[in-house]
Amino acid sequence: MTDASREPASPDQGSTYRLVVVNAGISDPSSTKLLADRVAQRVGAVAGEHGHRVAVTVLDLRELLPEMSQAVSSQLFGPKFTAAIEALRQADGIVASAPVYKAGPSGLFDTFFQVLDNDLLIGKPVVLAATAGTARHALVVDEQMRSMFAFLRTLVVPTSLFASTEDWQDRSLGSRIDRAALELVLLMESGFEKKLRGDGWSSYQHEFGSAGGTELGIDLGSDLMKLATGGALPPRKKG
């Protein structure tokens, strides 16, 4: 189902983009959250230069921890989880930021995205960011996080952000953040996600009630529906 209730993001007259920051940092403040906030702040600034506004929603995954066990064990989403899913469903852009533990993004970060509907984030522009205590984890974003977001059919910006301890005193981190922010704004401006949902949504796999409970379209003309109503399956392909 396409979401017709959303304002079209037209670059001509300026749009308000909904940016959702997903922060898996545990302490407050944490370097993971700091990195995500810097990206969000720069996205707001770049969008402003382009004549747009950005409304930021921050999801601190730590606050979902009490609801995480039931989400994992029983696919039951509590009120905070439900609100987080709704924010992501409406997001025009996402910043997802994780601390690296034991050579991978934290379990909290992975688990959160693993329990979402497969089609919740299709086509959404995403900036991926990670923090670590050592530069030896630098490829975690591209080698581990990017593959999960590829599975989720998101559009991850070309520049991945990674900050280990030494990066915080290096001005080049700031220029990479600027780059990623610009990439995200350009992708949001392109309206790619909305056009995809308008024209190509049915070509992705959906389950009844997926996409955060909005995927309620039923194709009554499918082969299975014909079978359900006393028909036969199409003949098997030979060979």
Place this chain on the structure above:
Amino acid sequence: MQFGIFSVSDITRDPTTGVTPSESERIDAIVKIAQKTEEVGMDVFAIGEHHNPPFFSSSPTTLLAYIAATTERLLLTTSTTLITTNDPVRIAEEYAMLQHLAKGRMDLMLGRGNTGPVYPWFGQDIRQSLPLALENYNLLHRLWREDVVDWEGHFRTPLQGFTSTPRPLDDVPPFVWHGSIRTPEIAEQAAYYGDGFFANNIFWPKEHYQRLIAFYRQRFEHYGHGSQKEAIVGLGGQAYIAKNSQDAKREFRPYFNEAPVYGHGPSMEDFTEMTPLTVGSPQEVIDRTLEFREWAGDYQRQLFLMDHAGLPLATVLKQLDLLGEEVIPVLRKETEARRDPETAPAPTHERLVKAKYGEAAPRQVRPNANRGDNVTGTSPYQDTEQEPAFPAL
């Protein structure tokens, strides 16, 4: 409105004593639970079908036939019969046999089964589960309505001149419910044939079922079986009851915490809020159950899950006493007072016979003589128009 019990047939360790019942003990217990269901004034008993431990119910018709023989009013059914891994020919035969022995006091609910490894044990593949279910039911539907069936499909060996025996009691097929919580094709099939639709209504928030029930009702009307209100809907539910709410919570919590499916996950408080589980006084169970019709519409059958998670037999029987004495009578009265007069009555064999024959006598089939070739031929029954082709003497 029919009220009853449905069981998954799990054999679960009692977390308060550490004791796991033996298969034999649990099978004896389920018979007592079914008999008690009738004794306390409820209408329906349903058993699941599973083919792996820790479940015992691999052979529902055997169990239900035994229960039928030791009860008088109770309607026996399944929750569910696997329409995927069972050969539809065997379902047609076994359930028609049960229907005769139970004198019509039975129906069945079809489900797909979601345990991947079970499928290959029966020569099937879970990836084909949905088309398999749909095709198998199309065949089952014909086997109970046509004396002689020629059939060819994707999954099963073709049939030529096959007669499923015995023919349904009074030549009226058992009523079929289709159980599903998220598959529109199953709801569509139920609507197409004018069958019942059952949402298990346990373990998940009501939104999962609500949409599909609404879709089923629309399609039931679309196919001309009656209005949306006349569609045949059943719901599950889950409760643990004590005279007062605090005792119910205290008694059930250790079982909840260790239960299959939801144990070690949500808290009991969160789970009771998010799903239809009610742990409390009879009044709380009454109030919660009466809410179901507000989102599902008036419906025909309410089943409760009361015997899982390792609850010992004595506790389950006590639960059934409370349910039968303090909950069901009020629910009967209140649902009757609230239900829309347009709502269809719950399906029973007697109603189906009446609908088919009116005041006329139902068909009783008598086979033609055995021709000695062990094949029934084209007209197996004496009341069919074609003359039996006896060999010339």
